[in-house]
Amino acid sequence: MSGPVAISAKGRGKSHALEITDVSKKFSVAGRQVQALSHIHLAVDEGEFVSIVGSSGCGKSTLLRLVLGLDTDYDGDIRVDGHRVERPGLDRSIVFQEHRLLPWLNVEANVAAALRQSGLSAAERGELVRDHLHLVGLDQFAKAHPAQLSGGMAQRVAIARALVTKPRFLLLDEPLGALDALTRLRLQDELQRIVRHEGTTAVLVTHDVDEAVYLGDRIVIMHPHPGRIATVLPVTAAVSRDRSDPNFIRLRDEVLSWLGVSRTGNDAGAELARRSA
Amino acid sequence: MSLITIAGGERLSRSASIAPPPFRLIGRHLRPLAVPIALLAIWELLAHAGVADPRFLPSLEAVVARGVAEFSRSGLGVNLLASLKRDLIGFVCGSVAGIGLGLAIGFSRLIERLLGPVLLVHRQIALFAWVPLISMWFGGGEAGKVVFIALAAFQPTLINTWQGVSGIPRSYRELADVLTFGWFDFARIIAIPGALPQIFTGLHSALIYAWTATVGAELLLNIAPGIGGRMNEGQQLFHMDLLLLCVLLLGGVGVIFNVIAGAVEHRFLRWRIR
Incomplete structure (x- = not known):
């Protein structure tokens, strides 16, 4: 495995950065075999932002665990730069739905914890931590404890902790799912800015369709029982990252219909239009 | 504490014209002392009303006079120090062993499987059941006493440390895996600080248990300088004032231990309160 901070260049261009x-x-649940994931194929390119949407139980979080290397008991192959994933590594980091900050450490120490295994000097670590707290706009809160932060702030710290190792892959497991609607919208913009700034390849798991369309370069739609990929939709340049743009709404509706959500509102509107004609 | 004061203060300003609230404020602070003061008052009443035989229940002032006499000629003071020293040595030995073993069991599935059942059986044995065994193995002298006190401190620290470490949430273990922590980082950054509240609970109990065991050892094993020794003396020579003085002293030391433990706990676990 290459060093966590040095961005490995090998295999770039030829093979995909992440190949599933x-x-x-x-899984074996109460003595019964449950198929969590079935024949998943997915390739992610360097610098890409891939959104995975699906209802709960479609195996999207399981897929992230496999990519992280937390679970290596599966069939098939997951490769990063052509190397099979066998264990967790600092080249892949994750933001969980709950911030998972350690309550006994202050913000600074929580972010620095991710650098324990980086092999960097204390001075280098300090600088990286400062830079990343600045990146998420929490310079002033370096000495605060998690209990003193709001949910949105705590999740920003978690994002800083995930990025401080300068990972090649940022895995996001419904990172904004536990936040209130306004904070979520604000953090979506922030996440987009940060990921672009860092040039990280990102895989976002979410059940918020708007979020998937807003943040993703591609949208992977998964269906449950067994967890499988139903389709992959590209987010074209025409969808201008404007939530009220007609193209954005069209794509969002397409995703919703793939997820089996009937567009009753639109149908009713069409019906009304037909009648009045 | 500060909350109570603030609430009280607010009430003060609102109802200042209606009732004399300072009384209530004082009452609030004195409330914990009400029962002890009442008990002392009943004691005095019984001693002076001629209800109780003064040979069995000397008056409070007789006990206080005995205390003044004892401490002025450094009689009981020396004994108190001897007991405290014994207590402290046993407490430190027992809790260091308890925390060490508790961490080992908490970290290692193998050690937990090997030692867990034995320790659960050990827990069922009343502390004082060890006295005859200890006196045979270590003698009734200083060594035996310290071993007994250490055993008293060992049990609560072991159980609490063990439970504290094994109670670390799965999500934090997963975090440690993601951050590629080794054994040492997991212990230092996640497991020990995470188990600290429980470890303190164990130490707190151990402090009280060890103090109880100190007196127990002094009463049950060989007579030596110490509070227990003086209690033996009080019993043998029918010096009820000395006996009662020792009981009050034991309680007082226990209360002081409690306050110290609470303050240390507060200092180290500040992150929980914020």
């Missing part, structure tokens, strides 16, 4: 090939995963 024919991955299946079974």
Whole structure:
């Protein structure tokens, strides 16, 4: 495994940064075999932002665990730069739905904890921590404890902790799911800015369709029982990252219909139009 | 504490014209002392009303006079120090062993499986059941006493440390895996600080248990300088004032230990309160 901070250049261009090939995963729940993932194929390119949407139980979080290397008991192949994922590494980091900050450490120390295994000097670590707290706009809160932060601030610290190792992959497991609607919108913009700034490749798991469309370069739609990829929709340049743009709404509706959500509102509108004609 | 004061203060300004609230404020602070003061008053009443035989229940002032005499000629003071020293040595030995073993069991599934059942059986044995065994193995002298006190401190620290470490949430263990923590980082950054509240609970109990065991050892094992020794003396020579003085002293030391433990806990676990 290459060093966590040095961005490895090997294999770039030729193979994909992340290649998931024919991955299946079974769980045994109460003595019964449950197929969590079935024949997943997905390739992610360097610098891409991929959104994965699906209802709960479609295996999207399981897929992230496999990419992280937390679970290596699966069929198929997951490769980063052509190397099979066998264990967690600092080249892949994650933001969980709950911030998972350690309550006994202050903000600074929580972010610095991610650098324990980086092999960097104390001075280098301090600088990285400062830079990343600045990036998420929490310079003033370096000495605060998690209990003193709002949910949105705590999640920003978690984002800083995930990025401080300068990972190649940022895995986001419904990172904004526990936040209130306004904070979520604000953090979506922030997440977009930060990921662009860092040039990280990102995989976002969410059940918020708007979020998936707003942040993703591609949208992977998954269906449950067994967890499988239904389709992959590209987010074209025409969808201008404007939530009220007609193209944005069209794409969002397409995603919703893939997820089996009937567009009753639109149908009713069409019906009304037909009648009045 | 500060909350109560603020609430009280607010009430003060609102109802200043109606009732004399300073009384209530004082009453609030004195409330914890009400029962002890009442008990002392009943004691005095019984001693002076001629209800109780003064040989069995000397008056409060007789006990206080005995205390003044004892401490002025450094009689009981020396004994108190001897007991405290014994207590402290046993407490430190027992709790260091308890925390060490508790961490080992909490970290290692293998050690937990090997030692867990034995320790659960050990927990069922009343502390004082060890006295005959200890006196045979270590003698009734200083060594035996310290071993007994250490055993008293060992049990609560072991159980609490063990539970504290094994109670670290799965999500934090997963975080440690993601951050590629080794054994040492996991212990230092996650497990020990996470288990600290429980470890303190264990130490707090150990402090009280060890003090109880100190007197127990002094009463049950060989007579030596110490509060227990003086209690033996009080019993043998029918010096009820000395006996009662020792009981009050034991309680007082226990209360002081409690306050110290609470303050240390507060200082180290500040992150929980904020």
